[in-house]
Amino acid sequence: KQEVTQIPAALSVPEGENLVLNCSFTDSAIYNLQWFRQDPGKGLTSLLLIQSSQREQTSGRLNASLDKSSGRSTLYIAASQPGDSATYLCAVPPYNTDKLIFGTGTRLQVFP
Amino acid sequence: ETGVTQTPRHLVMGMTNKKSLKCEQHLGHNAMYWYKQSAKKPLELMFVYSLEERVENNSVPSRFSPECPNSSHLFLHLHTLQPEDSALYLCASSQGSGQTTDTQYFGPGTRLTVL
Numbered sequence: 001k002q003e004v005t006q007i008p009a010a011l012s013v014p015e016g017e018n019l020v021l022n023c024s025f026t027d028s029a030i031y032n033l034q035w036f037r038q039d040p041g042k043g044l045t046s047l048l049l050i051q052s053s054q055r056e057q058t059s060g061r062l063n064a065s066l067d068k069s070s071g072r073s074t075l076y077i078a079a080s081q082p083g084d085s086a087t088y089l090c091a092v093p094p095y096n097t098d099k100l101i102f103g104t105g106t107r108l109q110v111f112p
Numbered sequence: 113e114t115g116v117t118q119t120p121r122h123l124v125m126g127m128t129n130k131k132s133l134k135c136e137q138h139l140g141h142n143a144m145y146w147y148k149q150s151a152k153k154p155l156e157l158m159f160v161y162s163l164e165e166r167v168e169n170n171s172v173p174s175r176f177s178p179e180c181p182n183s184s185h186l187f188l189h190l191h192t193l194q195p196e197d198s199a200l201y202l203c204a205s206s207q208g209s210g211q212t213t214d215t216q217y218f219g220p221g222t223r224l225t226v227l
Contacts (some may be wrong), residue, residue, distance in 0.1 A: 099170065
């Protein structure tokens with residue numbers, strides 16, 4: 001059974017810092033890995049999707065890496081800003097299923 | 113705005129009430145999803161519809177009844193809920209046929225409280 005873990009559960013940093021959020025999964029048989037952002041009381045916004053054949057994806061100040069064999073992904077946020085404050089979720093779709101398995105998220109607060 | 117809207121945004125209901133949650137997507141997508149997000153738990157998939165046919169049902173109790181009358185609308189009918197059903201209910205849509213190789217676009221959710 002696929003399990004997804006995110007560390008740390010919460011993170012509070014001053015503006016300008018570079019951050020690394022971690023995601024690990026127990027079963028490496030996945031189609032892709034997806035990172036989402038969720039603002040308080042709101043839905044999810046897709047940030048990055050890394051196909052299983054890829055090693056990383058970049059979007060602006062965000063860079064996500066995938067090491068499928070070790071069951072790990074990291075989300076790197078460069079030069080963090082207060083507007084980055086949100087909960088960040090990773091999710092993986094196992095083979096032969098039509099569903100995403102989500103982690104519990106990392107709650108990030110960036111203060112001025 | 114993601115192109116996926118949900119109403120109502122907040123709902124308080126008693127255990128004997130019947131209510132419905134509505135989701136509408138304006139993206140021309142073929143697949144729609146219902147998720148449940150409880151406090152301190154991972155997001156859980158409830159139902160997946162592809163081209164108005166249910167393709168996934170993750171053993172959800174029968175007090176939750178989905179309806180997909182067309183590819184743009186998805187409902188979740190609620191009856192005789194329990195307090196533990198209180199959660200944020202999220203709707204999502206994707207372009208493909210419900211496969212998880214597609215990016216899903218989420219609505220803002222309905223915050224449900226069952227008294």
